[in-house]
Amino acid sequence: MPDFIFGQFMPGKSFIHDLDARNKLISVLLIVALDLLTTSWLWLFLFLLISLLSIRLARLNLNFFFRGIRFFVFMIFLTAVLQLLFSRGGQVIFSWGFLQLTQMGLQTGVIFFLRFLTALVAMTVFLLTTSPIAISDTLAFFLSPLKILKLPVDDITLTLSIALRFVPTMIATFSSILDAQKSRGAVFNRGSLLHRMKMYIPVMAPLFLNSVKRAEDLAAAMIMRGYTDGRQRTRFRVMHWRLVDTIVMAAWLPIILLLFITR
């Protein structure tokens, strides 16, 4: 569990850390969207390369990074294998019993894997290099037009940022309860699937109870400090769009154009 890094923030100083959060979010969304639009190997590998490059640019340790997301990589790989075996069409390369590996299946499987791996890497880099405050500010920025529709944008983003803030806390609570139940003889990796799921009740029940208590305490603390609702708040931290952000955004233009032309 301590290896889990999704949703955590690693403070630091690097090219990626210093980019404006709005810029980073747009870039991540662009990578994911463009990756879904194309089926060309060249583009798929190019996008994967860009997202891998961003790990280096963020000065994150590669080994640490992949240990942190290996669970998700494994899940994507498993889904890709299923795709590989069960999508039919084209030339049959290999068959064993009812299982059949076809050219079509191979293609969908590999493309699926590349797409989701790229999206996962890009998203993780974004979350690792952007502080929760910057993330919620970014969401507030993009959602702010909806204020016209009387949507409580500030409240929504505050709730979101609190949720993000509590991901590491929840993980810590989870592992401490897990340790306590292990000490009382709970074994989590033995028996049937149903039995294993049942064994998690002694962990999940106190975890939820704890979270509710924590939420109540937090609400009380906020009221004590004079928080009413989010409207007309001023910000201590103002987002700062720099020249380099404009350059990164501009670099996307030829990529988008080329992709649509070669389609």
Added chain:
Amino acid sequence: MAIVFKEVNYSYQSKTPNAFQLLKNVSFRLADGSFTALLGQTGSGKTTLLKHINGLLKPSSGQVIVGDQIISSKTSEKDLADLRKNVGFLFQFPETQLFAPTVLQDVAFGPENFGQTKPSAEQIAKKTLEMLGFDMTLLNQSPINLSGGQQRLAALAGVLATEPQILLLDEPTAGLDPSTAKRVMILFKKLQQEKHLTILMATHDMDAAAEFADQILLMQQGKLVKQAAPKDMFQEKELVFQKILALPKVTTFAIRFAAKTGYTNQKLPISEKELISFLQRALSQDPSGKETTPHA
């Protein structure tokens, strides 16, 4: 069961940029049936050390020997499950682990996991709760509805019901009212003396350490600074001065008394009884005793 640490090192997330060494070359031996207090500031590695004894953490290098079982970095998860049968671990704020619909079921969870049938597990649970002086009318209540003190007792019963031979306690009395805290400490002492349990207790309560422990382990920044009996440990004024060690109330009082009266050539007291004789001797030797009555 004896507990032995042989040159134990432990690093957290050893292969990441966050890598941090939490235990540094820790070696000690705790005799079978002893009561040891584990002292040290917050973050000195007390909880990490405790987690090694029931295999929640494995040493990065070195060995932990519990009874006749050796735990090293290569020990399998299955062997650790056997180890946990003999080692009970009361976590800090253990009431957060309560989960079952009733107190009885929650306490029976441990013994059931370690192979008891449901009726006999509940039998043990009742016996344990009774021993702790738990209000037995609350047996079929949800643990969530209990008061903080009763919740702590229920959680403690959940650990003791597994009938361990070693008991690891992580600040067992933190946040308890003074009378319950005292009762719980006396119970631990009784378990050591009557059932021959080996107890290791991490604590910030120097008074409890002085009163109940046979010996003290003192940690600082992942290192074991000193292992000694309480009466010797609390003489270490140098460690107190460096803020590595705190003192029981009576000892602090005696030091301040000595500073005012200039009476220093005696061993510092660590209990009220010792304080009384300390003062008697000090006052009888001092010719101007009337002026130095102890209100330091």
